[in-house]
Amino acid sequence: MRAIALMALGSGMGLPAIAAAADDAAATAAAPVQVAQNDSSTTTATDNSGIAEVIVKSRVNREVNILPTEPNDSVFGFNKSIKDTPRAVTSISQEMLTKFNITDINDIVALTPGSFTQSFFGVAGSLDVRGTPGENYFRGVRRVDNPGNYPQPIGASDRIDIVRGPASPIYGPSKIGGYLNFIPKSARAQDGAYMTKPAGEFGVVRGSWDNNTLHGEVGGPGKVFGQAFGYYLYAEAQNAGSYYDNTSTNQSIYQASFDADLTDKTRIEFGGMYQEYEGNQVAGWNRLSQDLIDHGTYVTGHPTSIDTNGDGRISAAEAGAANLSIFYPFGSSDPNVNFGSVNEQSAATVNADLANHPNMALVNPGTAHINGSQVLVAPEDSLTDQVKTLYFDIIHSFTDNLKLTNKVFYDSLNNNNENAYGFSQMADTWAFEDQIILAYNKDVGDWLKSAYQFSPSLRHQKFSHGDNFAYEYFDRRDITEQASAFDRRTLSTRDGPTVEPWSSRTVGDYFDYGLAGMADYTFFDSLHFTGGGRYDSLHMTSTCTTGVDCTDNDKHKDTDGAWSWSFSTNYDIPVLGISPYFTRAKQSTMIVGQGGEIPADAVASKNAVANSTLTEIGVKGSFWDDRIYASFAHYRQQRLDYSAQNTVTNNTTLGKGWEAELRAVLTNNLAIAANYSNTKVYNETAKQNGSQFSFAGAGDLPAGVDPADMYGGVINGLVLTTDGRKQGVPENVYSIYLIYSFDGTILDGLTGTVGMTHVDSTYSGFSKAVKLPSYTLVNAGTNYESKHWKFGLQGKNLTNEKYFRSNFPDLFGSSVVLPELPRNWTMSLAYKF
Template structure:
């Protein structure tokens, strides 16, 4: 239905163009209409590594400018669903770190370089971006190897605007306050620089934010500083350098609601009660392993109802109560501290009609976290990359083209410490109506216990890998036909060891080393048809590393030779530039196959297919509309060896007789044999927004944005799983501009809609995160 409607709309637009003899709208008029920054102002190299407008690029991709982020009130990657099809992201424990595209986790890039993994570690700081590009599919060969599915490329704010340097100093100061104690300050300044033949500029941006949260007990804060500098040095030389430092505290991971039942989702009826069998004997405020007992609180399910365990039984306060969406799983001991540092430097030289460029990139992550149901972690990783490339236009008779060749070397080293193998954890043990107590807060390795009774780092993975690659890409055009093809070869060397205290599989402390090489390639064919339409087809095969949360490779994967995985994409679509470019859009149909890595390092194959539609219509100088919609279906290829926690009812035990511990499948295939549909990803997600920008008056200018996002239902994957209902959320914003002053108001979830987001990973069948209710914020900005 979505595909039929989209095709009809695009063809109708083309017919309208022909009927009106393709009446052209002057480019200046089109730009004047684009007050919300919906149109791409300059070609992008993000998709293929060659300069080409996204609307002429034969791949599904979206562009989001800083102006669009501001007008739509986009603050986190969760909000990108408003402007990009296929971008629904389930809850990675409430922290929006990485975008999900086409039903799988996407990768984060900074100016075309892949960053260290960020799976719910810290929020990606979108307000610091000049633009973001969302590519659905594998990265260009220039960027390095990566899985199909997608990526988000972050471009920092810069002194270069539409390929020109600033001509005068510019800047802005911003103060924001909002609901739940939000306080935010941001400032930016851009300075032109000219000395003799040297022309360029420097741009600095900083922000600090402190707040409470819709969720009681969560108090996030962060600070960010960013600097970029670009110079044309004369004689064909150019130089760019910069970086970003980010510090976050309090973005704790929470699964939301535990003791998940359909009654809890439907009307908020929560099962209460506590177990008193286990006690905090030493009075330190938490359960240490010696107080829990051998084997922890995980009971494996092997097809028959487990024997009763007194520690699992709720023996006091059993009943029901109504639970507020603001009450989630949290304790005073929960924390998450993150620091990142990113730096880059480019030096370029024009050589004839082409350009030679040498680029350096560095990214580092340090994170320590603890979630009191029993998951501590410490991640430390850093990556360096050197990339050299030569790009040039060329012609072969009537064929016009451009191409790029080059080489890259990427080195990673990091540590991932976690504790869960000992089974000292239970999500359902806490009664959320009572809050955290000493008998449902588990010990962690960050605190020292006398006599060695405390929890240790049960896994301690030290990983080092190197990727040396060569790449080439070309784009050929002839009479409206365009062929874009590229590929790369990567030679890998991986070393990994686990020196934890509870290691399954690999020998603790032993280095596992392997090396191999593999190819990645893609080819696309497009045709600039009459009427402003451009049909295209794309095929890609990719090879990429299986990385953990710190960006390393687990020794068990090296030992089993499963650390490198293949993926493929087949896509067909049509892009449109209609009505003199005031109506633009794209329609894509895809099939993909790729892998995903579970918490217990099980590599699972997935197959996905879907349809995506994106439309942006500048209806007049005052009014614009956008639509982003996707239909998708993702299947997990069985047998699925992932470790998952399941509710007591799934093993034949009532909630009150099982919530004190946890039941688990050591392989999901024990309950869900063969292939199955990933119902945790919604089948359909659609967003429709309108943007109004009033004419400039003597008193100033005003405008607003209003839209709705609808998400279809989701549910867990085991038989009888709880169903999270479909929902529609309305958001809006308004602004008033007077001279250099600007006042802005944003309201998210305008009608305070009650909804739920599925939780990723092992707790997907036993927890759900309540959606954030109505929130507001007002900002006062002063430009100069």
Template sequence: MKIKRCLVASALLSGAANFNLHAQDDEEVTDLGIFISEQIAAEESDSLIPTDRTVDSAFFDDMDLVDIPRAITVLSPEAMEQFQINDFDDLQKVGAGTERYNFYGIPGAPVLRGWQGGIYYNGMLRPFQRNEMPTSFGSLEAMEIVKGPAPAQYIPSHVGGYVNMIPKSPFFDESRGSVTLEAGSNDHYNVQVDQGAPFMLGKAPAAYRLSLSVQDADSYWKNVGNDYLSLYAALKVKLSDKTSIFAGAEYYEFESNENAGWNRPTQNLVDNNEYVIGEPLSVVRPGNGGIADRNIVDGLVWGYAPLTNGNYADFRALVVPADIVEAAGLPADQLAALKNMADAEVRAATYAGMPDDVVQTTSGYLYTPEYFLAGGTPFTTTIDADDVLSDLSDFADSEDIMAFFDITHNFDSGSTLTNKLFVEKIDTDKVSSYQYAFRMSQEVVDDRISLTNEIDIGDSMSLLLNYGAQARLTKAKQLQDFWVEPMARRDISLPTISANSVFLSGSDIDPLAGGNNYWGGNFGASGPGGHAAESELTQMGLFLSSKFDIGESFSILASARYDSIDYEVRVPDEPTDIEQNIVTGDDTFLNWSINPSFKINESLSLYGALQEATTYAPLQGGAIVGDQNFGESSLKEVGIKMSAMEGNLFSTLSYYEWDQASFNDITGTSDPYESEGIEFELAYAATESTTIIASFSDRETRRTTSLGYRTMPFGLLDPTGAGNDEIGVALEGGALLNQFANAFGGFTPEGGSPSANPDLIVPGAPQTVVKLFVSNTFNENFGASIGAVWSDSYWTSYDRNIEIDSSTVVNANLWYETEAWKAMLSLENLTEEDYFLGADPNFAANNLLTKAPEDVQMKLTLTVPF
């Protein structure tokens, strides 16, 4: 891939140089008119104060932030640089309601107000993918973060809110560009080349933009990389006084693997980095490629393996190396209570009934409940934050091709007709050796046409309308192998990965069970479903948005949308064990919102928002299974906005409530949730050189029905009754740990309603967060910024058996700039805070934890303009 990246980089630079020369050959001074002046003004609106930019992605284009009756965070290119926003995980550094869940280390989607958010690009909804690749920022100029469901003129998305990615725009002022070089901790290397210029396309003024980003990087965590290539091109043309086009395309290629973090989570692991060691009894078989036979693991867990002694618990418990046990000087009764696997009689009794070719465990001591009843304790060792479940053989590779084409026509009457066409195609392939695989292909074609016109109603009233139609086609196919996923089997404290914790997965062929692959789940699961689904979804919509101004103080924004959907869902034509099953259907939805706004005076305004919406939540790879992927939701929000001191001070205070029926891609059902919260944001240009940005957010999200599969409380209550999670891991580390009610002898005894959390408050991320950021330019060359994020303590699972302490993470930048170059040193976790990343509450929070880098992460960036 590195060779391909270099070739692409050379071609881009050569093409840019040639294009640039052509653009500069024509030295005629051309009156580019109002259109060009507007483009240049947009390019120069690059400050940390959000009101210096207009907002396009809420109700109408080019609205002032203070006039929009919704909570919105705006990130300019300058803010993106100073906050070091490189992917959606970084959004937790800035703004209220922006959070971070670690979806296996690949931030495919943002998390807003306690839930996943949608992604729009240039106002058009991108295909959904939860963690198949980090959504590319290579074509991104700025960002608008809108809280809550999308207004009705946009096709439905998630309830938490959405991000509108604003594409890099061509340069109309002059030919210019830059080369940016980055080098940082963990062998991080990145090259960005950005170039553009105005030119005459015949008699039409035009401009282009080319951008290349290439990254070759490891990460803080062992065996986890982050390599990508992004190639972007854009063109704007003023075809006539009334008609213009804006078109662009990006090719993105990502090569990496997942970061599953720490397995076997316990409170002692969180507090002291103490990890329960050992691996389960061997189920390695030579005929299975010399690795663990997952069919035996399934049988041992569910009780259908051919054990003649019936003691399935032996194969769920962990084995501790003999030298460690014997050096511990255990009392005789405790040592006798462990099973010594070096004893041939013990071994024969343990493996009785197992296939003859299983490579048996011949040393070490097997945990038993009797050992803990005799006062024994689990054996642990200290691990580092970067010791994670990932393996060098794992991969998560993706390819994304995206294109857009906008054409705008202004009529003499003042009306504006806009047509937006958006196309995107994503292909991904992902495998983890601990037994997980995912493959996805997704294609989207989306077209929206709208007309905007203003109607004067008397001297003090006016009505602004935007109405139109939209058609969208989504084809998606995904194959998934996640049924077992026995992550707890692997001992990540070991320097190498044993064959006993590696499994065939995904497209691998099972040599011992009929030559089938694993995409079906090997449980005869009916389909289509989360294991294997191929869908074709057509969405047709009509929408109307209006802004009714009454005098200078009161306005109402209202919108409505009617959608009709048709879909066909089937089992993909793959050699799975799922029988072919085709589901077809159709449905209609009505979304509406009303948003009043009252201006108290020149500085203060009140607003409200009431919205009933349909939220769209496909499977993690974009496929659907039916109507259940469309859930009803509502938003209630009130707030106050202030803009004072000639725009140098802006703040928003808001209170919100939302509820939704959210699709569960594990069970294929809609689950109800509700949330309420308070948010505050402040941006203050104290002087010409000093800017302060602050935010506060506090929210509580609850599930309103009993917990289901994969959200069950973990509660590894061991059979000894001690209630010690470490004992639970020692006795159940070879199990699936999938949170079934009453599974494995009842280690989830409370089922779907844990007594420690009767309100079913959703865990996995801090509920209260405070952020403060100060940027100062000391002189025309030198500047610095420092920011801190304080997060309150939080629970990792519904039954609240593990608590993460509060933390304060400090980041800083130092930069020096001349006309010829700019250098910036970025430092993350400056105080070396001991903290964790949020975890997916529906699964990962019960099985995995990811510790953030414990030491300072550095990056040096050098930018040379040309």
């Protein structure tokens, strides 16, 4: 009966017809059913009673892999399906990445609830999950932090799993928001061992703004010393311009992996990835105001030159002598306090202070209308990264129920970042991790299935990091003109710390000795309990060497212990096809900066390790013979320890909201993916203190103050708040995408996609001075695939919507904002062999 209903659906019958066909078929259900076999339609299976069951395989699901039915170990380490995993998790296959034109992590919002990401100066390094910065994992191991050092290599991924909420204890300390687990294309090496000959593809992508990308991949079987193995190689080279002025990208990615059976019980997996990136950060529009957002009206003009030595750059000494900043450090509602917070000042007070800082004023202010491509980027701005990742796994099966895995992992980052408006950064960081995982499973009759993991681990991370932000002036540059001596700064990375001292320069390392255990129980195939705990012994050393924010060779050491635990339960209701679940977890997190460094003052104050908690309740369901997958979750997650935070990468937040996800194969040819997020995030430290440090923009100034009088410098200080609500995170995000396969018609091999994402309006910064409008993006594309050829044509933002993304809303939200891309396209062509 189920088979006939599904066959009717695939042929285009409506639901009433399906029901009638099912009723008519009831009388003949006991008879064997013979169905013609083909790759894209049906298979036949016979149960113990001799009754044949026909399961229709959807063409569109085969091509896109849209239903999350495969085992997934990205959450707890157990191979449970996403439907059976009692946590919010979304998996995106490589086919979905291609068909839906997912080219960077900002696009993931279209397919994943809770994944809207703010701009990290235009570099999509990490996903924001549930409104807070997330982390990146590679094959289940945490990588060196990358909030915005380089773009994640989406195109080199075979699958991406987005886990919302802190990681399971088995994976060690993690941030509260969640993480992306990247499964690289090179993970296909195991499949290659079963192939009879090599197979792969070569392709080219051409897109808007002179975007050119070449890629090649090949996998197959091989032999070493008579032992068979599988291999997979992937390479990608990108040379691209940009919509934004003075911006381009050169990038190379290389992956390789190998999988071999050493004996009938022991096998190895090893490989790596190398990524080299050359580009720049994009701060976006400076001199931000509501008039600029609403009408594109920009305040032009340059300030007084303070380049006293005439070398064409402003040095730290010249900036300091020019007195280009005003600081309002106190928060008070007392009108007699002259030095209250930024948003307590009177016009008379601010004008008097600006009069005492004449170098902050523009000498020739005016207005102009600008477009989104005119941004705060100078031709010499540069962001370069070299990233090396290696892994070596040994897997030994003692019995069918007992397996030992040793995972060795290495990840390194070499980063250099230079911005002419006054920010530079370097990072040289590497991490080595060794995980031993002993996995055991045992069934007790038909009523109990159990699985266990025991995992000691060691992680050693060494870092060298420096940045300079002491004289960072976004607004001195008139972006209708090129960078000049009025605004171009000396940089620590380029001119050396004797000319441009570091604001902070930190070197050090840490060792993490971890011990974790997890257990999973299933009673009567319906009731599930998953839980476990972990203890980390952390030995940290951090030295602040030279810089204006620390004492020379200020070395600190600390040893800290951190407990993490997680408990989850879910219950399958077969009649309804749903599984309600509940999760409660506490997870430790390390407070590290943009280069994976632990600040010396955090070690000195014993605030380098903090805790997060998660409470999540939800329901998942699989319906219509697994043609529909749906999930719904409510969560509350909180970063504790208010004194332990990093303003940019890991601040103390409370997040709560709702998430819903739908994946459905409606017919053999039509599928849908939809999601909804309701997100509210609060900065708990700001709420507790009633204020937050922030840079002021035009909207923060009292009426009667001309912002042109401050654009040559900066006003900053505390901004008052009542609830601590973080901005830049839209409260509601809706997304729906359709994909249609023309297989079985004269257009066999052709698929089409169309989708829409709607994002609520939100304020650009903490002070709520500038409101960014809501927007709706419409994307569409088509792909054709034959035995040897693949062709794709995709368009994004087809209605040419004008929209923006906030940039560091807690700190710089009133100062800069990123105008997003207008209508754009990509075209791809690949040959398969």
